[in-house]
Amino acid sequence: MNKEIGTIERRKERLDRGIKVRTEGIYAISSLEEVSYLVLPRLILIIGLLLLPAIIPSLYWKRVISITCIYALLALGFDFLANFVGLVSLGGAFYIGVGGYMAAILNKSMGLSPILTIPIATLFGAIICTLLLLPALPLRGVYFAIVTLMYPLAIARIIEALNILGGTDGILGVAGFPTRWIEQYIIILIIIFALFGLRRLVNEDIGLVFRGVKDNDQAVRASGLSITLYKSIAVFIASGLGSLGGAYLSHIYMWSGISQFALDFSIIPIAATVIGGGGTLVGPLLGCFFLVPISEFLRAFGTLRIVFYSIILLTFIMFRSEGIMVYAQRKYHQFERWVKV
Amino acid sequence: MDILIYGIVNSFSLALMAIGFTLVYGISRLPNFAHGALYVITGFGVWWFIHQLHLNYVLSILFALILMGLIGAGIYRFVLIRVRGMATSEIIATYALGLAILEFLRWRGFKGMTYTLPVFIEGSIHIAGVPIDLQRIMVIAIGIVVVSFMWLFTHYNKTGLALRGMAQDEHAAMMLGIDSDRMAIIAMAIGSILAGLSAIVLLPLGNIVVEAGYNVLILSIAVCIVGGLGSWVGAILAAFMIGFVQILTVRYIQSHFHMVVALLAIILTLILRPSGLFGRQKELEERV
Numbered sequence: 001m002n003k004e005i006g007t008i009e010r011r012k013e014r015l016d017r018g019i020k021v022r023t024e025g026i027y028a029i030s031s032l033e034e035v036s037y038l039v040l041p042r043l044i045l046i047i048g049l050l051l052l053p054a055i056i057p058s059l060y061w062k063r064v065i066s067i068t069c070i071y072a073l074l075a076l077g078f079d080f081l082a083n084f085v086g087l088v089s090l091g092g093a094f095y096i097g098v099g100g101y102m103a104a105i106l107n108k109s110m111g112l113s114p115i116l117t118i119p120i121a122t123l124f125g126a127i128i129c130t131l132l133l134l135p136a137l138p139l140r141g142v143y144f145a146i147v148t149l150m151y152p153l154a155i156a157r158i159i160e161a162l163n164i165l166g167g168t169d170g171i172l173g174v175a176g177f178p179t180r181w182i183e184q185y186i187i188i189l190i191i192i193f194a195l196f197g198l199r200r201l202v203n204e205d206i207g208l209v210f211r212g213v214k215d216n217d218q219a220v221r222a223s224g225l226s227i228t229l230y231k232s233i234a235v236f237i238a239s240g241l242g243s244l245g246g247a248y249l250s251h252i253y254m255w256s257g258i259s260q261f262a263l264d265f266s267i268i269p270i271a272a273t274v275i276g277g278g279g280t281l282v283g284p285l286l287g288c289f290f291l292v293p294i295s296e297f298l299r300a301f302g303t304l305r306i307v308f309y310s311i312i313l314l315t316f317i318m319f320r321s322e323g324i325m326v327y328a329q330r331k332y333h334q335f336e337r338w339v340k341v
Numbered sequence: 342m343d344i345l346i347y348g349i350v351n352s353f354s355l356a357l358m359a360i361g362f363t364l365v366y367g368i369s370r371l372p373n374f375a376h377g378a379l380y381v382i383t384g385f386g387v388w389w390f391i392h393q394l395h396l397n398y399v400l401s402i403l404f405a406l407i408l409m410g411l412i413g414a415g416i417y418r419f420v421l422i423r424v425r426g427m428a429t430s431e432i433i434a435t436y437a438l439g440l441a442i443l444e445f446l447r448w449r450g451f452k453g454m455t456y457t458l459p460v461f462i463e464g465s466i467h468i469a470g471v472p473i474d475l476q477r478i479m480v481i482a483i484g485i486v487v488v489s490f491m492w493l494f495t496h497y498n499k500t501g502l503a504l505r506g507m508a509q510d511e512h513a514a515m516m517l518g519i520d521s522d523r524m525a526i527i528a529m530a531i532g533s534i535l536a537g538l539s540a541i542v543l544l545p546l547g548n549i550v551v552e553a554g555y556n557v558l559i560l561s562i563a564v565c566i567v568g569g570l571g572s573w574v575g576a577i578l579a580a581f582m583i584g585f586v587q588i589l590t591v592r593y594i595q596s597h598f599h600m601v602v603a604l605l606a607i608i609l610t611l612i613l614r615p616s617g618l619f620g621r622q623k624e625l626e627e628r629v
Contacts, residue, residue: 088429135612142372142428146562147611153559154604161597267440270433303444310441317434318423 009341020333041332045282046192053184061293062180066252068292069187070096070245075269075276075284076194077238083279084202085234086214088141091148093265095242096249097155097258099125103247104171104256114175118247125243130236137231149266156261170257174250187248191285194241199281201237210234268292271313277323286325343471344588350477352584353484354543356577358557359564360491361535363576365528366565370508372432373529375416375439376536377558382442383409383537384549387458398459406537413533414526421529422522439558447551458545476545483542487535492573504528508570556600563603567610569617579618582606 023034056062074092081087103121106112112120136147159165166172177183201207209230212220217227250256269284272291276283291309298305316323358380365373373379383405390401420438424430465474495501506514507524515521539557563583568575583606590598610617 082429136608139611139615142432143611143615145429145432146566147608150559150604150607154601154608157597157601157604161595161601267437271437274433302448304448306444307441307448310437310444313437314420314434314441317430317437318420321424321430 010338011341012336013339014330014334014336016334049188049192050185053181053188059180061296062184063252064293064296066184066187066248068288069184069191070249071265071268071272071292072191072285072288073194073241073245074265075272075288076191076198076281077241078269079273079278079281079284080198080202081234081238082273084207084214085210085231086217087137087231087234088145089148089235089238090145090266090270091151092242092269093152093261093263094148094155095125095129095239096246096265097152097261098128098239099243099246100250100256100260101165101171101246102128102243103250104174105165107174107251108171114177114251118244118251121247122240122244125246126236126240129239129243130232133235133239134228134232137228137235152261152263152266156258159258159261166257168258170255170259171250172255174254174256176251176254183252190244195281195285198237202281206230206233267313268295268309271309271316273323274313274316274321275323277325277327277329280323280325280329283323283325287323344585344592346468346471346473348581348585348588350473350480351588352581353481354539355560355564355584356488356580357480357484357539357542358536359561359576359580360487361532361539362558362561363565363568363573364491364495364504364535365532366570370570371417371421371525371528372428372435373413373416373532374432374436374558375442376532376561377554377556378439378442379409379412379533379536380540380557381446381549381551381554382412383540384458384544384553385446386537387541387544388549391458402541405541406534409533409537410530413529413531413536416533417522417526417529421525425525439554443551443554457548458541480542480546483538487538488573488577491535495573500524500527559600559607560603563607566617567606569619572617572619575617575619 019034019037022028022030023038028034028038052065053062056065074096077095078089078092081089099121102125103114103117106117106120107114132151133148136144139147160168202210209220209225212223212225213227213230213234220227220230246260249260268288268291272287273284274287275291276285276287278284291312295305295309298308320327361379362373362376365371365376386405386408387401390396390404391398394401396404416435416438420434421431424434465472466478467473493501495505503514503519503524504527506517506519507521511521514524536557560583564576564579567583568577568579583603586606587599587602590602
């Protein structure tokens with residue numbers, strides 16, 4: 001950009017925009033400009049999500065939206081656990097599988113309707129996942145990541161080996177949703193609610209403790225708070241989101257099977273988080289809306305799509321590990337200029 | 342009797358598969374989750390050298406191993422070096438790479454019964470009334486040679502000692518003049534060559550299939566973690582434990598449980614004793 005770059009020592013200075021500083025306090029409501037500075041990005045996201053089913057014409061792509069939303073739920077849970085609580089959970093498939101099977105069993109053997117099975121599967125799926133992960137909670141970093149990666153694999157093989165829960169065929173004939181519109185709008189409302197709910201949560205007092213667990217767990221312990229309790233609350237929330245997605249998935253496909261424990265559900269949310277920008281919560285959601293449709297486009301190429309998103313993931317983690325949303329937020333809130341050193 | 346013999350063979354296969362991974366992750370603390378992919382690539386590489394370029398078997402093996410060394414060094418030089426120090430990113434990056442390689446091979450249609458490697462020596466012998474083919478004897482022999490060579494290498498060779506030093510305390514190692522990037526490149530190259538070597542020894546016993554890549558990765562992680570990071574004795578003992586338990590479950594319960602054993606071993610070890618049965622390193626960093 002500048003030919004003298006080699007000779008003059010300079011650095012990029014980043015300063016918060018005036019409007020950002022003003023909108024942080026009570027003056028946020030002082031003028032229309034400031035109100036829109038705060039509200040517009042959120043409004044665009046919400047309206048965009050709500051319009052999505054209406055503007056997508058084909059039935060096939062409408063289905064893709066629902067699936068994307070399920071991935072988005074997982075990605076939100078992953079981002080929340082990884083960047084706010086410090087637990088890297090590679091086991092998204094575990095949550096999906098537990099929720100999915102539970103909804104299918106409730107629906108098939110007890111004859112409950114989706115209105116009941118989904119909340120029950122969410123609650124009890126989260127409880128089961130939390131209980132199973134409870135012994136692994138004291139583990140740090142990589143060790144927790146490897147355990148959670150192994151859980152879905154192990155459970156899928158056990159189901160296959162014992163031939164329980166329908167074995168390799170899975171559970172067929174689960175009830176579907178009455179119409180496509182209901183199917184899509186419920187999940188879209190759920191992700192909007194989950195997104196803003198989580199954002200509120202991490203800024204409450206409990207969010208402060210979560211971040212304490214991530215950054216300095218001994219300080220949390222010294223404050224007389226139980227690390228394991230807070231970690232299990234966080235896992236309960238994240239696995240609840242995953243189980244909800246799984247239960248929804250079973251009702252969308254009217255089927256539940258071992259492929260719900262497949263690695264796809266563990267990897268795409270991670271890739272979406274890396275691409276979208278970890279720690280923003282919005283980023284992973286947008287990452288899903290970017291990644292899953294592309295992956296659907298490439299479905300004709302078979303497993304090449306896995307190659308494709310692995311390479312995207314690799315590129316982002318190597319060269320742009322901050323992700324799209326972190327970058328966008330920086331541009332939105334700050335201006336940059338070169339200054340001489 | 343056959344349980345004993347096949348248990349030993351199975352244990353040595355596990356030890357061979359895992360030794361590359363253990364060297365890289367257990368000794369140098371670089372996770373190479375593309376290990377399984379390298380294993381499968383070697384198989385296809387040798388096959389391709391033999392059937393497409395019409396080289397002879399020994400030469401193909403040699404070229405494939407050299408290629409593996411270069412790929413391993415390349416993975417560090419171009420991928421891992423950028424995310425070094427961030428454990429989770431390291432795992433995700435190498436895992437993504439392995440996934441890309443394996444799924445690419447699957448897409449190209451490398452599957453089915455057509456891809457096999459020739460055995461080293463034809464024929465079989467009877468040991469205590471149990472028939473066993475010579476390739477399986479070779480597995481044991483090569484396993485012993487490789488394991489003892491690697492043990493000597495990491496205990497009596499400067500480069501090998503430097504690798505261990507890096508895992509134990511990277512800053513102290515750097516102060517003593519050990520170039521940590523160079524060591525990591527060497528570790529990755531050796532680890533990849535060992536992955537290739539195990540593929541060459543083990544693949545003639547069956548077909549080359551892409552799924553093997555995932556299984557090899559899981560088994561290697563199992564051996565490495567059960568045995569404990571930084572412990573050679575542990576890794577070998579873990580290979581024997583998992584190897585025999587696998588053979589026993591296949592014999593007395595069901596063959597489907599083959600992989601479940603390894604997966605449960607990983608989960609249980611990490612939960613109960615994350616530093617492994619024989620690991621002594623860095624226990625404080627593993628748990629709260």
